[in-house]
Amino acid sequence: MTSKTIFSGFGGQGVLMMGYVLAVAAMRDGKEVTYLPTYGAEVRGGTANCTVSISDEEIFSPVASSPDYGVIMNMPSLVKYESTIKKGGAIILNSSLIDTDPARDDIDVVKIPANDIAKKLGSDRTINMIMLGAFVAKTQVTTLDSIMNGLTEIVKGKKASIMKLNRKGLDRGAEYVSKGAGK
Amino acid sequence: MIGEAAVRAGCRFYAGYPITPQNELAEYTASAMARLEDGTFIQAESEIAAINMLIGASMAGARVMTSSSGPGISLKQEGISFLAAMELPAVIVNTMRGGPGLGNIAPAQGDYFQATRGGGHGDYRTIVLAPASGQELAGLTRKAFEYADEYKTPVFILGDGMMGQMMEPVEFPEPIDPRSLPPKPWILDGAKGRPSRIIKSLLLDTSVEEDHNWKLTRKYERITREIARADTYMTTDARLVVTAYGTAARIAKGAIKRARELGLKVGLFRPVTLWPFPKRALVEMSRQVKDFLVFEMSTGQMLEDVKLSLEGRSNVHFYGRPGGIISTPDEIAKVINTLYHRQHLNED
Missing domain, CATH: 3.40.50.920 (Rossmann fold)
Structure with missing residues (x-):
């Protein structure tokens, strides 16, 4: 079983971080993992995306021409990736910044108002964790605890208050999906 | 991955100049060298300066590395020819991108001829290693330093933009202390109390140059017999x-x-x-x-x-x-x- 996920948005939205945290979490789960970031010569404000492949077997190509899942953070990313998602796959999109509905009817679409939820939590910087929480709840490719452990491993030394905020973001995103909202 | 593997292989000198898609390597190596007491990282003023810094550090006996992508490797070719001529160990990483010219920053394999045919001027060869995974990258980086020392020759690690930016789980070999490596009896480390040594590539006497060419060729034949691998x-x-x-x-x-x-x-x-x-x-x-x-x-x-x-x-x-x-x-x-x-x- 191999799953491929593309994370895409503006530089600065924590897009690469999302993918990296997922990759480390899955690696600690004992899976085969590849993490492939792509970004232009510009960084902040430019486009950024990354592909994470998770498998029980050896991963051959780390590229996903038709990913199973897309975590879509802004409108240009939806335009770029909507048509590539595998039939039966899912898009988790940031509905705070995307007001268009995807046209595909052969994939699941989960809408998360990530910026709005983040505002309520008091920090825009939790947007990526909210989306990641929603992604995990939707796809079950790993657990929120694994994600949290992965995050702790990557940002070691961060203040407990920040880690708590990130955890809250993950939980809110996951709750939003499990409550059945976002349809 | 190469940065960590290089430091673990006892590399203590890195010089390079930024170019996409291999800046991850230089960035990591900068912090890794800074953590060491005896590590040196230099962001040189150009690719040409960087490769010439390697010549000096290699003459002084260090395990040395530089890295770049196609356009930068082209600039380094003169220095690589000098390394080969003077029989100096060095590891050079080429993270290939689309070319010729400036091309683009996407993964490609168009530098095969440049790497395997010598690339610079004169009758020489360079060992070229081609990893296909993160784990192999770690192992081959160690090998690259060993081959460079054993055969006193520049060694290429030839990857591409995908190898350069992708991350995968890797288990690294145990680090080695460069002081535990066998001494190199040919290095220039001060001639006090011993006859002076000369390392040069200018051989004006044609028969001396010819002898040197055949000596290098015999070495390349030995390398061919000993390390070819698939x-x-x-x-x-x-x-x-x-x-x-x-x-x-x-x-x-x-x-x-x-x-x-x-x-x-x-x-x-x-x-x-x-x-x-x-x-x-x-x-x-x-x-x-x-x-x-x-x-x-x-x-x-x-x-x-x-x-x-x-x-x-x-x-x-x-x-x-x-x-x-x-x-x-x-x-x-x-x-x-x-x-x-x-x-x-x-x-x-």
Whole structure:
């Protein structure tokens, strides 16, 4: 079983971080993992995306021409990736910044108002964790605890208050999906 | 990954100049060297300066490394020729991108000729290692430093933009302390109390230069005998063997798995050393395999080595995607399928 996920948005939205945290979490789960970031010569404000492949077997190509899942953070990313998602796959999109509905009817679409939820939590910087929480709840490719452990491993030394905020973001995103909202 | 593996291999001197898609390596090495008491990281003023800094540090006995991508490697070629001429160990990482010229920053394999044919001026060769995974990168980086010291020659690690930016879980070999490495009896570390040593590449006397050329050639022949290496996958009963290296080999492996599911007898021959090219292993395989498909992310460079090795013993076919295009395993599986039937390999 191999799953491929593309994370895409503006530089600065924590897009690469999302993918990296997922990759480390899955690696600690004992899976085969590849993490492939792509970004232009510009960084902040430019486009950024990354592909994470998770498998029980050896991963051959780390590229996903038709990913199973897309975590879509802004409108240009939806335009770029909507048509590539595998039939039966899912898009988790940031509905705070995307007001268009995807046209595909052969994939699941989960809408998360990530910026709005983040505002309520008091920090825009939790947007990526909210989306990641929603992604995990939707796809079950790993657990929120694994994600949290992965995050702790990557940002070691961060203040407990920040880690708590990130955890809250993950939980809110996951709750939003499990409550059945976002349809 | 290379940065960590290099430090663990006892590399204590890095000089380089930024270029995408390999800045991850320089960035990591900068912090890794800073953590060491005896590590030096220099962001040089140019690629040319960086390679010449390696010449100096290598003469002084250190394990040294630089890294760049195609356009920067071209600038370093004069220095690499000097390293080869003066028989100085050094490790050079080329993270290939689309070219020629400035090209782009996407993964490609168009620098095969440059790496395996010497690249700079004069009669010389460089060892070229081609990793296909993070784990192999870690192992081959250690090997690169060992070969460089053993054969006193520059060694290339030839990757591409995909290898340069992708992350994978890796287990690193135990670190070695450079002070525990065997002493080098030829280095320039101060001649107090001993006769002075000279390391130079200017040999005006033609007969001296000729002797030096033959001496280097004998060394290259020894390297060819001793380190040529390839990896194979599902070749035992194969009727068609895909020949690819690095990222292309990885993609090919995915394609071969798919082709096998359709019942096609296909395998993979993956050179790990591009120079010396693993000719013997390929010739051995041609006793059983009459069709080889060379797949490269270029317009066909390793293709020439495959043909030179096989000398007409088998059919050699080619499929290439240059310019930074990354084929999917499905695309290559289709190419395999078409070729397999066109060559009637499905018939008994």
